[in-house]
Amino acid sequence: MPELNKKIDKFSDSVIRRMTRIANKYDAVNLSQGFPDFDPPAELKEALKDVAGGSIHQYAVTWGAANFREALAKKQSDFMGIDIDPEKEIVVTCGSTEAMMAAMMTVCSPGDKVVVFSPFYENYAADAILSGADPIYVNLNPPEFDFDPEELEEALQQGVKALILCNPSNPSGKVFSRSELETIAELVDKYDVFVITDEVYEHIVYPPNEHLYFASLPGMFERTISCSSLSKTYSITGWRLGYLIAPEKIIDGARQIHDFLTVGAAAPLQEAAVTALNFDKKYYQELEKKYGKKRKLFLRGLDQIGLNYTKPQGAYYVMVDISEFNFKDDLEFCKWMIKEVGVAAVPGSSFFKGNIKHLVRFHFAKKDETLKKALERLEKLPKKAKKRNN
Template sequence: MQELSQRTSQFTDSVIRRMTRVSMKYDAINLSQGFPDFDPPAEITDRLAEVAHTGPHQYAITWGAPNFRAALAAKQGPRMGLDIDPETQIVVTCGSTEAMMCSVMTVTNPGDRIVIFSPFYENYGADTILCGAEPTYVELHAPTFTFDEAELEAACAIPGTKALILCNPSNPCGHVFSRAELETIAKMAEKYDLWAITDEVYEHIVYAPHEHVYFASLPGMEQRTLSCSSLSKTYSMTGWRLGYVIAPADVIDRARKVHDFLTVGAAAPLMEAAVAGLTLPQSYYDELTALYTHKRDLFCNGLRDLGFDFIEPQGAYYVMADVSGLGYEDDYDCAVDLCRKVGVGTVPGSCFFNAPENRFVRFHFAKSDEVLKAALDRLDGWREKMAR
């Protein structure tokens, strides 16, 4: 028999999603895979009930239903400070996962290099490898998770480097890149003629005094940025798989071809229903920020009371907790034991880092208050439970 693809042997299955299965095995509270346990806004689900009877039920236009793209442009344009043409500058994808893969395939050739900040969402490395490109990692230094400008420039200057991936706010570490940091990255993108592929899926989950700055809004960056996001986290609808790429028209023309042959198109009835979310007033986003600020404070204060050493996030809904004191050589074993002995599911931090790193596990707090309090109750006495 012919051997299987070599490129697919270079990474494992998703450790995040594997930990959901481990949590289910041990009946642990799943604070690993980052999906909310509460429903989308009623405006969206009510509209979905209508669409179930009236349609559409057949293929939409490959790159997204016109009314969905129009609503998305109307929502994102003012926030990004851009005049977005829904007819030429948007492709709707099956989640931000496809948006990122579509973007990488659009701008890179096999053998090109892509700069990725580490820690990173595990899909970025796999996307790069699947496209035949090579990753170059730049460390975000704990505990502040900021980068060194000289290290970034050294990575960008490597011959064959064509793009960089920026997750802001960052999954897993919750860092919100300041305007000054983004301007430094923009300077490097300009100097070394790099495409910027941004994952901004947590754009509306940012904690005061931090503010989200869209990379494409910086001077000179609109023409070299592919802005990726989705509705998953903003509207608590991760299962709907509605994402998008916003970029200049010539870039989107190419990205639409890639998308067409990857998935054909996003689900027509879900796009129709989701328009009701895209047209919600600003008060919805203010309430979302308040909701997650409350959950962050509830969970982080609980971890602090229980003696955890952790890094309080500036954005997104994850907490990186230091469990190195437990003495595990392999943080995956530690995460499994947290499920088995304590009853709380986490993600071993090593899957997010390029360099060897096993100090951290990642919790998420996109859960009801009752679930978060139950998880904290189970974590009470966590050191003693883990020592058994």
């Protein structure tokens, strides 16, 4: 038989989704794959019921239904401080996963180089490889997950085409400061580089940290493709509604790529989601408070157990240091913890380029009772790990 595409050998299956499958097998509390176990807003569920009984069941315009784009443009213009044209500057995609892939394929040709901050959401490296581009990794250094501007400039000097910026960051929970974003802006302008942002956690940020849209910085809209989705903001990860926002010239290319990747996002779901896009600002303020309480509950539990972690500034993940438990690596630890403790996490090594094997990622986008159940099980972790090592 002929060989398969050689690019497949350059990355593995999703470790995150693999942890979910193992968690399901052993009935563990799944704090690995980042999706809530609670419902979306009631108004959104009611809107979906109404749409299901209506007549919107065929293709929408391939780059997004007009009313969805109009509602999205209005919301994002308000939050980003940019006047976004719904007709020329938006592409609606099948989740932010497709948005990132379409963005990468729009600006990158085979052989181009792409800067990826490490740690990174696992899809980014695969996106680059599938696009025929070569990733160059720049470190976000634990525990603060800051970066060295000199290291970033050295990477950009290698003829880079694009830089991927996840803010707030998955997996670290880092929120880039204004000064950090201005440093990045200065360098990408100096070396004429596109910036592809992943901002799906834009509304999950913990005071005093503030989320600043990279495209809103002076001169940056012209070179930025802003990617996001409705998944995390409205607790609808299964709806797969994402989008790109960029200047018209970039969007024209992204629409072509998107058209041949997926044709279009689900029309009934776009129609229902307009309801959420029209929520007032109080919804986003309450969302921030909701996740702030969950973060407090979970981190307080980790403190009581005695686990070391980096306090997340945004998103709903926390990186925990497992060095004290003396496992060969983080993957072995996670598999053992699922079976013996009954809680699932993601090995940190799946997010890092390099020999980082002492961190694991938990997420806390769960009901309070689910988090309490996980913490009760994690209380046994130190004793069980000690027993294993004796």
